Amino acid sequence: MTFVRVIGARLCRRPAAARPIANGFGILHFLRVFRCYGWSSTQPRSGGIVKSRLDSPANPLAQRGEYMHSYPCVSDVLPRCSCLCLRISLLTDVKSLHRVFCNYGLAADSLSKWIGIAAGVIIISINPVLRASTIPIPNYSFESPPTDFAYPAIDSWQQVPVFTNQTTGVFSNNPSGPDHLDNCDGIQAAFLFAAPGVGFFQDYNSVDYAHTNPLHDFNVVFETGRSYDLTVGLARSAAFPPNNGATLQAALYYRDSNSNMVIVAATNVVYDTAQFSSTHFLDVTAHLPTVQSTNAWTGKNIGISIMSTVSLALQGGIWDVDNVRLSVTGPTLANPGITGGHFGFTVQSDPGLRFEILASTNITLSSSNWTSIGNVTNVSGSVSFSDPGGILGQRFYQARQLP
Secondary structure (H helix, E strand, C coil): CCCEEECCEEEEECCCCCCCCCCCCCCEEEEEECCCCCCCCCCCCCCCCEEEECCCCCCHHHHCCEEEEECCCHHHHCCCCCCEEEEEECCCCCCCECEEEEEECCCEEEEEECCEEECCEEEEEECCCCCCEEECCCCCCCCCCCCCCEECCCCCCEEECCHHHCCEEEEECCCCCCCCCCCCCCCEEEEEECCCCCEEEECCCCCCCCCCCCCCCCCCECCCCCEEEEEEEEEECCCCCCCCCCEEEEEEEEECCCCCEEEEEEEEEECCCCCCCCCCCEEEEEEECCCCCCCCCCCCECEEEEEECCCHHHCCCEEEEEEEEEEEECCEEEEEEEECCEEEEEEECCCCEEEEEEEECCCCCCHHHCEEEEEEEECCCEEEEECCCCCCCCEEEEEEEEC
16 A cells, blocks of 8 residues: 655744644644754654754744644554545635645655645645656666676576576666667666567566575565556667567566466567667556456566567567666545535546545544545546535545445
């Protein structure tokens, strides 16, 4: 599941004459959420909201009585959810609402800005999947093992046939040669001979050339409600390009109970001299639509394979491969607003999915303790939802996919 956290918030109080509101910190003059670096007092270690006064006399923020707040720990503070919407009721006009920074997925960052202000309510949309988050892939750009020229082995990837056949491996991207790849990620890439059955793959149980047992470094599963995109950069060898019509497949798979690879999404590439360059990688993508709870691959470990599928008649030449990326997207809550005294938003997802809308005044509760306030079916890809309750102060929302 996707995790979200608000990294930090700076709340500015008006003079003491201002009456406190529910959170006890006084009338909010403005709210700014930003990354917290070098702040004083105690750093949080577990769940909960921790406040820290900026006490340095030289710090102008301290003179204005500003505080810093943090939702410190992703796993402790926020429930697992695919999308989140938050509203905060204020008792005064808001001068400015600047930015919201989110941290989601696996070390990927997202910036969501404020959506609107109406009827005394600040509405913040925190959408962890507004942009696809990237799942880290070990040795995704083939930087190891390091080489000054070329080496027939690849760390973290299981090679087919074995590396001693020297049909796959890594090479150094010549920074000054005529075959320099201008968009190479890092300083190395991989080579793959255009011959039947040649390639490499990676999953939870794959074994690279340097090990006899799996390292289990790539430990990611297919999750319900998520769609996946595998993107690979491809180019041709300047000296030994594949033959026109040679094919290569980039695929996502899972292993069945007999450990057989079962492909669930693939892109089949046909080599064309006019399309593929020796100095620039071309991205190709395999898309897996939203995973359903009934799919056989739900909860199974993700596997990635890049294999030559060329026929014997067209074999020959070499593919260059680089920058293997796996991105995941899920439903998004967007366009929050107030209509007729009710807070609402749109649920954006792949068409045909059903969601239960959950709400809570306490973001630290697990999803099982949130209140169900309705269901929606997203027929077209975007569907509106309105909270049947009125404006009840601070409240959080999430959408949970139904079978």
